[in-house]
Amino acid sequence: MAQDKLLKIHNLHKSYGDLEIFKGLTLSMDRGDRLVIIGPSGGGKSTLLRIVMGLEDIVGGDIYMDGKPYILRDGAKTKIDRKLQARVGMVFQHYTLFPHLDILRNLTLAPVKTRGMSRAEAEEKAMGLLTRFGLDAKARAYPSQLSGGQKQRVAIARALMLDPDLLLFDEVTSALDPELVAEVEAVMMELAEAGMPMMIVTHDMHFARNIASRVVFAAGGVVVEDGPPEQVLDAPQVARTREFVERVFAKKR
Amino acid sequence: MMHFDPMVPFKYWDALLIGLWMSLRLTLICLALGIALGFLTSQARRSRFMPLRALATFYVELFRGTPVLIQLFWIFYCLPLLLGFEPGNFASAVVALTLYAGAITSETFRASLKSIPREQYDTCRALGITGMSLALWVVLPQALLRAIPTLLSNAVALFKESALISAVGMADLMFIGSSISNRTGRPVEMLTAIAVIYFAVAFPLTRIVGRVEARILRRLAV
Numbered sequence: 001m002a003q004d005k006l007l008k009i010h011n012l013h014k015s016y017g018d019l020e021i022f023k024g025l026t027l028s029m030d031r032g033d034r035l036v037i038i039g040p041s042g043g044g045k046s047t048l049l050r051i052v053m054g055l056e057d058i059v060g061g062d063i064y065m066d067g068k069p070y071i072l073r074d075g076a077k078t079k080i081d082r083k084l085q086a087r088v089g090m091v092f093q094h095y096t097l098f099p100h101l102d103i104l105r106n107l108t109l110a111p112v113k114t115r116g117m118s119r120a121e122a123e124e125k126a127m128g129l130l131t132r133f134g135l136d137a138k139a140r141a142y143p144s145q146l147s148g149g150q151k152q153r154v155a156i157a158r159a160l161m162l163d164p165d166l167l168l169f170d171e172v173t174s175a176l177d178p179e180l181v182a183e184v185e186a187v188m189m190e191l192a193e194a195g196m197p198m199m200i201v202t203h204d205m206h207f208a209r210n211i212a213s214r215v216v217f218a219a220g221g222v223v224v225e226d227g228p229p230e231q232v233l234d235a236p237q238v239a240r241t242r243e244f245v246e247r248v249f250a251k252k253r
Numbered sequence: 254m255m256h257f258d259p260m261v262p263f264k265y266w267d268a269l270l271i272g273l274w275m276s277l278r279l280t281l282i283c284l285a286l287g288i289a290l291g292f293l294t295s296q297a298r299r300s301r302f303m304p305l306r307a308l309a310t311f312y313v314e315l316f317r318g319t320p321v322l323i324q325l326f327w328i329f330y331c332l333p334l335l336l337g338f339e340p341g342n343f344a345s346a347v348v349a350l351t352l353y354a355g356a357i358t359s360e361t362f363r364a365s366l367k368s369i370p371r372e373q374y375d376t377c378r379a380l381g382i383t384g385m386s387l388a389l390w391v392v393l394p395q396a397l398l399r400a401i402p403t404l405l406s407n408a409v410a411l412f413k414e415s416a417l418i419s420a421v422g423m424a425d426l427m428f429i430g431s432s433i434s435n436r437t438g439r440p441v442e443m444l445t446a447i448a449v450i451y452f453a454v455a456f457p458l459t460r461i462v463g464r465v466e467a468r469i470l471r472r473l474a475v
Contacts, residue, residue, distance in 0.1 A: 050375075053378075054378070055375055055378055055379070082381075085381070086381050089379065089380075090379040092375065092376060092379075096370075096373060096376040098373070098391060098395075099395065099398075099472060099473045100394045100395050100398055100472075100473075109380075109382065110380035110381060110382055113382060113386045113390055114380070114381045114383075114386055115381070142472060144471055144472050144473070158380070159379075159380075162380065162381070
């Protein structure tokens with residue numbers, strides 16, 4: 001089924017108590033897509049990624065991956081297909097490396113303990129990724145000995161160990177000192193060029209323009225505008241998007 | 254009035270050494286058993302099974318809320334009645350101090366389990382690390398690491414509390430020291446000597462606690 005979308009989110013509803021986050025959000029993504037999601041803070045951008053990762057219950061709607069049901073609302077319960085979940089990876093704002101393990105073990109833990117990969121094979125693969133990201137010298141260091149930028153690159157490498165078909169980035173540079181942002185964004189650009197499908201939440205509009213194949217402006221619980229970065233960031237069609245983009249770019253200057 | 258003779262305790266160094274060995278042995282045994290009991294209790298207190306949770310909580314609160322001396326006497330006099338046979342002084346002392354150590358240690362583990370950030374669990378779910386793998390490779394090592402400084406402090410506390418077993422006639426450092434002081438009529442010299450010995454063991458341990466704590470905090474500052 002080549003025409004099936006990599007990801008299809010249909011009529012998503014989500015709320016925390018009385019607070020409605022999504023009111024029927026619909027969004028789909030092709031294999032070659034790098035989606036950057038922008039929108040007002042508190043608008044649920046991170047929640048959307050957490051839902052796609054399978055970390056949150058939903059109130060209604062459904063999500064398909066390659067045409068197969070991935071996350072559904074079934075009666076009072078959220079049903080998540082664990083096999084499909086395993087094909088999604090996520091990088092978090094605060095790196096969340098395992099502090100008790102060295103960098104190499106941070107990378108090999110999941111493949112060895114849950115995917116049945118041999119230690120030797122996992123270590124070889126991990127060293128390959130660390131070398132690619134310029135971190136091979138840190139293989140035996142502990143997370144606390146690394147800079148924020150290095151930690152975040154390790155977190156990306158750790159997610160790549162499981163060969164995800166979709167990688168989610170939740171404000172991965174927000175916690176970094178400004179001078180460390182570039183090294184993380186460079187790694188993401190490299191992945192983009194290698195064709196990795198990504199869904200990215202970021203406040204960095206400049207980076208969004210560079211990496212996105214599509215920009216999605218989400219506000220008020222729905223997708224307001226969805227299109228190539230030249231459209232959404234430079235010539236938005238919807239008044240609400242225009243207002244948001246102008247405000248964000250005005251703040252930068 | 255007698256003059257202070259600092260040489261008195263040295264005449265009895267071999268007896269004091271035997272007493273110290275008893276104190277150390279009891280502390281180490283009860284510490285090891287208490288850590289195991291404490292970990293199990295901390296898990297029981299998180300159990301979904303209400304009666305188990307209630308039992309564990311009752312146990313912890315009882316032993317944290319009553320004087321150790323009373324716990325000791327109670328176990329020495331009541332354990333034989335409950336069991337129907339005399340378990341022996343050493344066994345009774347081990348049971349009593351282990352129950353005490355287990356109660357304080359379970360609180361240590363409870364706090365360290367709570368201090369593992371929620372994001373660690375999210376990350377594990379994103380990486381497919383769940384169930385036993387999550388508990389064994391991520392939660393337990395971090396809980397233990399975070400618990401180490403407090404466990405060491407507990408060890409020092411337990412070593413000092415172990416002096417109470419002299420009250421039920423166990424021949425530990427305190428008991429032997431005070432027996433000698435009674436017999437020789439030299440309480441000042443003997444009690445000073447005992448205090449110095451307890452201090453000589455406990456002080457380096459408390460210093461180690463500080464060092465280890467600093468190192469672990471640095472490691473966990475991610």
